Amino acid sequence: MLGREAEWCHEVTPFGDWEDRTRQAFSDSYHTLCCFLARETDSVLLAVGYRKLPEHPHPVGLQDCLCASIHFLKSLKTYGVDPSRVVICGESIGGSAAASILQILLGRLDLPKIRAQVLIYPILQAINFQLPSHLQNQNVPFLTRDLMITCILNYFSIDPSWKDVILTGSYIPQDTWMKYRKWLGSDNIPQRFGNKIQQPEFPGPFNKSAYPELKDFLDIKISPLVADNEVIAQLPEALLVSIHWDVLRDDILLYKKRLEDQGVPVTWYHVEDGFHGCLLLFDKKIFSFPCCWNIINAVGNILEKMNICSMPRFVCLVQDCIVSKESHGVFVKDLHFGTIPVRLFQPKAASSKPRRGIIFLHGGGAVLGSLDSYHNLCTFLARETDSVLLSVGYRKLPYYHHPYILYDCLNASIHFLKSLNAYGVDPSRVVLCGDSIGAAAVAIVTQNLVGRADLPKIRAQVLLYPVLQALYFQFPSNLQNANVPFLTKDFMMTCVCKYMSIDPSWKDAMLTGACMPPSTWKKYEKWLSPDNIPKMFRSEYQQPQSPAPFNEAAYLETKHTMSVDASPLLAEDKVIAQVPEAFLVTLQWDILRDDALLYKKRLEDQGVPVTWYHVADGFHGCIILFDKKFFSFPCALNIVNAVVSYIKGL
Structure with a gap:
């Protein structure tokens, strides 16, 4: 974390069927992570339990995150927080909320300025779903492209019959795409991430009847990636985390370029062997997920250098214990x-x-x-x-x-x-x-x-x-x-x-x-x-x-x-x-x-x-x-x- 005080907007997959069965599980699912962040950064951390599906579609979740953030910022003294060192952090849809809130709070003279933003594999736009990562990683667990689109449809209360129109971008007027192409085009993705992808024609032929149903996707509250330059230029410095095997990887790469083009300092952390949602598993005592190997391997190497235990023996001990x-x-x-x-x-x-x-x-x-x-x-x-x-x-x-x-x-x-x-x-x-x-x-x-x-x-x-x-x-x-x-x-x-x-x-x-x-x-x-x-x-x-x-x-x-x-x-x-x-x-x-x-x-x-x-x-x-x-x-x-x-x- 880039500071001593933090606000955490967590990610919960906005998928209705899960909500009935796991409401309490999700409310506590980020508890250990937040304890770890608060302890290790010596920060006061506020986690926001915003309302979710199925009862509360967009924009209720964003409104909750915004209201909770403003309340916290107005009460910093009560919690012993330095107003010059507040960080807003979130992952996946929580990262999207964090980005939107930062843009909304710009110019609020009655509130302390946010010191930094930490966006961990966020979804930052709902416009172009033909980016290289959408095509390369569309079948990678745990967030496949089909699940991603299903979540979006549920979250924004959109009929599933519009799914193909969303994927092809057929609801986007040509003049709108000409405006946003400079920010959303695949040619803005570093070559090493898209050099094996043949870019399909985007957007597809304009569907006039789809535009009224889907035009909200073009709003910056849903797609903070397309905010105007004067907004982007005022944002605080950022730590951006991208995941190589994530269907949403290219959202963060495009946002990185937008921030850097406007002179916003960016620290970029790219994880070659990660997958969407892996952060939530950081404390799970299982050997079931790829990114756990690097963590355990790194600890083993440290112990080996300290002459406490060899790396191979440490990894074997962990494996056998579980x-x-x-x-x-x-x-x-x-x-x-x-x-x-x-x-x-x-x-x-x-x-x-x-x-x-x-x-x-x-x-x-x-x-x-x-x-x-x-x-x-x-x-x-x-x-x-x-x-x-x-x-x-x-x-x-x-x-x-x-x-x-x-x-x-x-x-x-x-x-x-x-x-x-x-x-x-x-x-x-x-x-x-x-x-x-x-x-x-x-x-x-x-x-x-x-x-x-x-x-x-x-x-x-x-x-x-x-x-x-x-x-x-x-x-x-x-x-x-x-x-x-x-x-x-x-x-x-x-x-x-x-x-x-x-x-x-x-x-x-x-x-x-x-x-x-x-x-x-x-x-x-x-x-x-x-x-x-x-x-x-x-x-x-x-x-x-x-x-x-x-x-x-x-x-x-x-x-x-x-x-x-x-x-x-x-x-x-x-x-x-x-x-x-x-x-x-x-x-x-x-x-x-x-x-x-x-x-x-x-x-x-x-x-x-x-x-x-x-x-x-x-x-x-x-x-x-x-x-x-x-x-x-x-x-x-x-x-x-x-x-x-x-x-x-x-």
Whole structure:
């Protein structure tokens, strides 16, 4: 906050159906956040509980916020507030109210001047819904474009039949658009936010009958973004927060430009991995939302620098603390195979014949993941597939680097395969399954077991969004999804460097391929070339120079990443040809998506049967959220059900 006294206009989605069920919940939902802001900024904070839908449509909410603000400003002395340091703050529709109130209060000599405004992902106009963020993020939770328009229709008491007219702007007279285009046109958005969007024609053909119904949208009380320059120029300095994956992102970018053009000081904070509404979750003890990772990761890094606790250990402790383990329908037993902790899941229902077996290797980038955090997923898989499942608690960072994960997973798998009779498992129906780095371990273990005549053959391998190589990081998914949660490019490279014991100073050389000798690239290009990736995934991809000029020093420090024990995608054809059939899951929004696509091609080229399941709305790590109820994502349950269906069909 930019001061010692603050006023908070909170955001509540103005959606009537929710109001009946959650009125009290919403009235208290910002309490913890306001306590935190008041305490940490040493401020007197006033939160306004304005009236909302369904009983009170616009402009009642704005009038309440305005009246409460004026009353507070006239009573500052009563509350021990310095009149020169009052900040008005709000998020989403509360941010819109904050912006409108500031404009309305301009010139009020009977009131103290507002010191600063803090607008957190606000909605600042209801005119142009064809901005890049509206098109790019229209299906991003939690505020999709459809939900946004539905909220607007309810809030302004507009018949839903006008929805398409609003989206296309057909109610806007041409002369009005000519006036506002200089402020609302997409060409005012920084190029990096809109360079992949083909701007549709806007506004659409004028609909004369729609104008009387919708003309209020053009009013500055609804669209403060279109206030005149003389109003904008008098506003106080601003902290503006934009969210990359927010359908409303471009409202704040346009307002930023308007303020700066009129000489208003602006501090801009852009969140690459945030989503609309994420602020409300800042204190929630769950691992269900992408922006939580950065917060927890940052705290872990601070503790590590203070020599209190390593970052990986801190993150694991937090993750394990929030898990509520359930074991419905299965017996669970913790065991040790030598020094390796494992957890056995056996269905309670009686079986007249040996069951199939599943060896499960969890993900987490060698930093996260544990027997506890994957407990519920393993319970579900064992129960729903009627299988005996062994989950392996391999050693991880910070104390154990490559190749300890591989050793533990391989040794535990061999021990289990030699003891199948003891656990009532059919030797002809054993599946190896894992996600992320666990899926990498599945691929490596499967390759290592090729030709082992003393062990049962693995029936199938299930690879869920695997990391399969650490050699080339210029694939389309590496570039397109570099900032998509949970696995951003920076976090991925941090994990790779820590796991492979590589100094972080070599990160850029690894990303550009400068650590790869030309002879190595020549050998592996036939398998690693982006040309092997289906065209649908590289339609907007421009391949960089591959690789960058060779750096011998980087090669000497990173050459162990090129072994098949670190990059199973590079195994020889004769090995690939002998691995069992595969079920591959790829996620559209995953930075590692193309690893699995390349492995799919390698398997198919060698005649290995592949079942491919691509998730258009999936993101890395989503499977662990499959049972988080309200905080889950549909893609997570879809993946789990697909895995169950595949395994049951073997």
